[in-house]
Amino acid sequence: MRAIGSSLPRGDAVGKVVGATPYSGDLSMPGMLHAVTLFARRPHARILALDLGEAGRVPGVVCILTAADVPHNRFGLNVPDQPVLCGPGDDEHASRVRFVGDKVAVVVAETVEAAERARALIRVEYEALPVVPNPVAARQTGAPVLHAAHPDNVLLHYRVRKGDTLAGFAQADVVVEGEYSVGGQEHAFLQPEAGLAWLDEEGRVAVACAGQWAHEEQEQIAHALRLPDERVRVIHPAIGGAFGGREDISVQIVLALAAQKTGRPVKMVWTREESIIGHHKRHPMTYRCRTGATRDGRLVAAEVELVSDCGAYASTSTKVLGNATIMAVGPYDIPHVSIDAYTVYTNNVPSGAFRGFGAPQSHFAAESQMNKLAAALGMDPVELRLKNALRDGSLQVTQAPMPAGVSMDHVIEQCAESIGWRRTAQGWQRPAAAQPDSPWLRRGIGFAAAFKNIGFSFGYREHCWATVEIHGGGDIDRVVVRCAGSDVGQGAHLAFQQIAAEALGIEAEKVEIVSADTATTPGSSGSASASRMTFMAGNAIRGAAEKALAMWRDEEDRPVIATYEFNPPATTPMDDMGRSTPNFTYGYVAEAVEAEIDTETGEVRVRRVVCADDVGRAVNPQQVTGQIEGAVVQAQGWATIENFVQRDGLVLTPHLSTYLIPTVRDIPDRVDSIIVEVPDPLGPFGARGMAEMPFIPFAPALTAALHDATGVWFDHLPLTPVRVLETLDEQA
Amino acid sequence: MAEQGVPVTLTVNGREVRTSVPPYLLLVDFLRDTLGLTGTKVGCETGQCGACTILVDGISAKSCAMLAAQADGHQVTTVEGMAQGSAMTPLQAAFWDKHAVQCGYCTPGLLASMTDLLQRNPDPNAAEIRRWMDGNICRCGVYQNVVRAVRQVAEQAPGGGGE
Numbered sequence: 001m002r003a004i005g006s007s008l009p010r011g012d013a014v015g016k017v018v019g020a021t022p023y024s025g026d027l028s029m030p031g032m033l034h035a036v037t038l039f040a041r042r043p044h045a046r047i048l049a050l051d052l053g054e055a056g057r058v059p060g061v062v063c064i065l066t067a068a069d070v071p072h073n074r075f076g077l078n079v080p081d082q083p084v085l086c087g088p089g090d091d092e093h094a095s096r097v098r099f100v101g102d103k104v105a106v107v108v109a110e111t112v113e114a115a116e117r118a119r120a121l122i123r124v125e126y127e128a129l130p131v132v133p134n135p136v137a138a139r140q141t142g143a144p145v146l147h148a149a150h151p152d153n154v155l156l157h158y159r160v161r162k163g164d165t166l167a168g169f170a171q172a173d174v175v176v177e178g179e180y181s182v183g184g185q186e187h188a189f190l191q192p193e194a195g196l197a198w199l200d201e202e203g204r205v206a207v208a209c210a211g212q213w214a215h216e217e218q219e220q221i222a223h224a225l226r227l228p229d230e231r232v233r234v235i236h237p238a239i240g241g242a243f244g245g246r247e248d249i250s251v252q253i254v255l256a257l258a259a260q261k262t263g264r265p266v267k268m269v270w271t272r273e274e275s276i277i278g279h280h281k282r283h284p285m286t287y288r289c290r291t292g293a294t295r296d297g298r299l300v301a302a303e304v305e306l307v308s309d310c311g312a313y314a315s316t317s318t319k320v321l322g323n324a325t326i327m328a329v330g331p332y333d334i335p336h337v338s339i340d341a342y343t344v345y346t347n348n349v350p351s352g353a354f355r356g357f358g359a360p361q362s363h364f365a366a367e368s369q370m371n372k373l374a375a376a377l378g379m380d381p382v383e384l385r386l387k388n389a390l391r392d393g394s395l396q397v398t399q400a401p402m403p404a405g406v407s408m409d410h411v412i413e414q415c416a417e418s419i420g421w422r423r424t425a426q427g428w429q430r431p432a433a434a435q436p437d438s439p440w441l442r443r444g445i446g447f448a449a450a451f452k453n454i455g456f457s458f459g460y461r462e463h464c465w466a467t468v469e470i471h472g473g474g475d476i477d478r479v480v481v482r483c484a485g486s487d488v489g490q491g492a493h494l495a496f497q498q499i500a501a502e503a504l505g506i507e508a509e510k511v512e513i514v515s516a517d518t519a520t521t522p523g524s525s526g527s528a529s530a531s532r533m534t535f536m537a538g539n540a541i542r543g544a545a546e547k548a549l550a551m552w553r554d555e556e557d558r559p560v561i562a563t564y565e566f567n568p569p570a571t572t573p574m575d576d577m578g579r580s581t582p583n584f585t586y587g588y589v590a591e592a593v594e595a596e597i598d599t600e601t602g603e604v605r606v607r608r609v610v611c612a613d614d615v616g617r618a619v620n621p622q623q624v625t626g627q628i629e630g631a632v633v634q635a636q637g638w639a640t641i642e643n644f645v646q647r648d649g650l651v652l653t654p655h656l657s658t659y660l661i662p663t664v665r666d667i668p669d670r671v672d673s674i675i676v677e678v679p680d681p682l683g684p685f686g687a688r689g690m691a692e693m694p695f696i697p698f699a700p701a702l703t704a705a706l707h708d709a710t711g712v713w714f715d716h717l718p719l720t721p722v723r724v725l726e727t728l729d730e731q732a
Numbered sequence: 733m734a735e736q737g738v739p740v741t742l743t744v745n746g747r748e749v750r751t752s753v754p755p756y757l758l759l760v761d762f763l764r765d766t767l768g769l770t771g772t773k774v775g776c777e778t779g780q781c782g783a784c785t786i787l788v789d790g791i792s793a794k795s796c797a798m799l800a801a802q803a804d805g806h807q808v809t810t811v812e813g814m815a816q817g818s819a820m821t822p823l824q825a826a827f828w829d830k831h832a833v834q835c836g837y838c839t840p841g842l843l844a845s846m847t848d849l850l851q852r853n854p855d856p857n858a859a860e861i862r863r864w865m866d867g868n869i870c871r872c873g874v875y876q877n878v879v880r881a882v883r884q885v886a887e888q889a890p891g892g893g894g895e
């Protein structure tokens with residue numbers, strides 16, 4: 001019997017299809033109060049005064065929380081640089097609002113209507129400050145300083161020097177230069193932020209919300225409220241999508257504070273518009289690249305300068321920058337590399353985690369360079385990639401060898417063959433796209449590859465905790481797995497169940513998962529991000545299951561309970577030359593896109609996508625395919641129609657009517673998922689993480705297809721019809 | 733607020749509801765907050781996402797784009813009223829079986845749209861299914877599995893699978 005590798009349906013889906021599963025916004029409690037947030041709605045200003053008088057007199061208002069009520073008015077996932085609430089007073093840092101979604105007050109009332117009425121009556125006196133609209137403006141001399149600790153507004157600069165690029169470029173027969181820019185992206189998880197907080201039976205402040213990392217949220221709430229961690233409890237009911245967008249705190253801290261102040265349950269639900277201005281986005285980035293190769297297609301040198309718009313607060317910008325840095329030349333072995341990467345504070349909505357975490361941006365630049373280089377060399381783009389792909393033992397840009405289990409060449413070959421690339425005596429050869437009769441429609445086929453870390457990087461003490469209880473007498477009747485890892489919709493809990501069943505040699509139905517409540521899963525599992533959950537929790541659960549099974553065989557006592565903490569090999573931060581062991585493992589993916597462009601309207605239609613993703617071992621093939629199809633649709637949105645527009649710090653696309661995300665009409669006609677299984681030596685039963693991979697190479701594969709169709713390079717995303725037409729005109 | 737409201741009588745999931753509602757109350761808020769039927773979701777409040785889709789007299793409708801008062805005299809079915817007793821409908825079972833659910837937040841709305849489609853056409857082809865899904869956004873991107881689920885229902889229906 002094999003639990004792993006079978007496409008079991010999801011247990012949680014039953015409650016979801018009959019409408020019985022509550023999400024955080026569906027919860028209510030007797031005596032519950034309602035809270036609404038007053039957002040600053042201006043990008044940069046000092047708060048001079050706050051008048052709550054009239055608002056406080058609205059019948060039904062119980063309290064209005066302001067900066068003065070927050071015991072420790074700072075939070076942030078990596079750098080605590082964000083005030084929980086901004087307001088006037090001695091705290092200079094908190095007296096300024098730095099983006100439209102900064103929060104000024106939270107009104108708590110008997111009804112939503114009363115809270116909204118009172119919010120409209122709060123009077124805030126602002127002094128407008130000059131706005132820093134983008135990283136270029138932020139780095140100019142005399143630009144307003146957004147955070148005192150960073151007088152040049154540069155939050156972080158990474159510098160990588162591998163080999164000697166001067167010597168490298170001297171060996172190059174062909175050098176390709178390119179400039180690229182990519183836009184931000186709104187997560188638009190379908191369930192906007194919502195939560196309910198109350199004082200539980202043990203007097204803890206409990207917060208039920210949609211998040212990605214219960215223990216981290218617990219820590220951040222405790223930090224802001226100046227409570228010991230164990231006085232705070234975080235529960236994740238069903239979560240309506242996340243994609244990185246729930247890594248940062250949204251409603252959690254203020255709800256906890258409101259419950260603590262009032263002693264009553266307090267609920268808050270953000271509107272879509274509040275969600276869009278209130279939480280972080282994918283980083284907009286710009287790139288300047290030079291890549292050199294010898295005539296026979298050997299990469300010899302690369303130089304990259306990249307700048308990311310951090311927005312108003314750090315969020316995870318430093319980590320995203322690290323990823324973008326080590327992936328800035330793509331999955332290739334290049335002896336001489338120089339990279340300078342900057343993340344810069346502005347008055348935009350903060351940038352942070354989003355599926356791919358810096359990898360899609362850097363691969364767009366790196367893979368576009370590869371496609372241009374192939375054209376300049378007159379070489380097939382698959383051929384060029386295979387000549388240079390990272391292999392076991394290749395040195396990364398950080399000068400550390402790749403961890404074992406590199407499958408980049410294998411994945412590239414599988415993908416290329418599936419869409420019709422041919423191996424000939426002269427090497428690989430691209431298939432020609434069949435052209436439609438209408439002359440204004442052109443079709444092309446493009447290719448790109450990518451790699452991405454699994455798990456946290458650069459010296460973070462990565463770990464994951466799990467407990468396995470085995471119940472029964474002679475035979476195993478029932479197994480309880482405790483693991484805090486959040487199921488944000490990706491199906492992590494089913495994967496946990498299948499891995500536990502496999503390790504114990506029992507049917508998956510016998511395994512129950514207890515999760516996502518810091519009160520019942522005391523150890524942290526880390527975030528449902530970085531494609532790490534199956535890998536990390538899988539290893540922790542497997543370890544605990546094997547330990548429990550040994551006890552089950554050796555001991556009389558029933559039930560048996562074993563706890564295990566999985567610690568992967570250590571990583572290290574980059575030094576001033578960028579030297580480090582950044583990661584303990586990677587995932588590998590390649591994509592081929594067949595697209596059609598309407599040269600009269602600028603519309604781009606994706607006809608077919610072939611995605612070959614090395615998942616190590618498919619724990620549940622159906623779920624893997626679902627992740628591939630879903631990631632491709634999101635990537636297509638980012639590359640084409642999703643246009644997150646900010647002007648002078650204002651969000652011009654704050655609704656789903658102005659920020660368009662793909663509907664069924666936009667998606668590819670066909671997606672072929674090729675599940676590659678080259679076991680990861682460190683993975684649970686060989687499994688690698690995978691949920692981000694299929695997103696990463698899509699955009700450069702698409703622009704390669706458009707080049708194949710038109711002979712024009714598209715170097716700036718998103719490819720809105722207007723931009724497509726302009727680019728066609730410019731290069732015509 | 734009942735005293736200042738509009739009197740309404742409607743059937744929700746087969747049960748008659750007689751009450752009065754504020755004239756501005758949205759149907760989705762009435763269902764979720766007044767009746768506690770939280771299976772119907774809110775994703776945008778502005779008619780784009782389709783998470784709030786329900787059946788009104790068997791026809792799919794966005795409940796954030798309707799006032800509660802407009803439901804007077806009509807039959808409303810939400811996701812909670814689809815299953816017969818504890819058994820899932822064939823469509824619900826197919827969503828489960830075909831992994832047409834990731835986070836599940838779009839699911840109640842998609843079920844309403846697809847139920848409406850199957851009532852009109854018990855054997856829709858993939859293109860027709862896609863056309864009927866146009867009003868429902870799924871950010872997890874389960875669109876293709878929804879097509880597979882609806883095709884499974886069509887094929888398993890008596891006399892179905894003719895396509």
Ligand code: FES
Pocket residue numbers: 773774775776777778779780781782783784785794795796797
């Ligand atoms: S909530 Fe009704 S369409 Fe989005």
Ligand code: FES
Pocket residue numbers: 190240241489832833834835836837838839869870871872873874
């Ligand atoms: S399953 Fe998440 S929005 Fe559709």
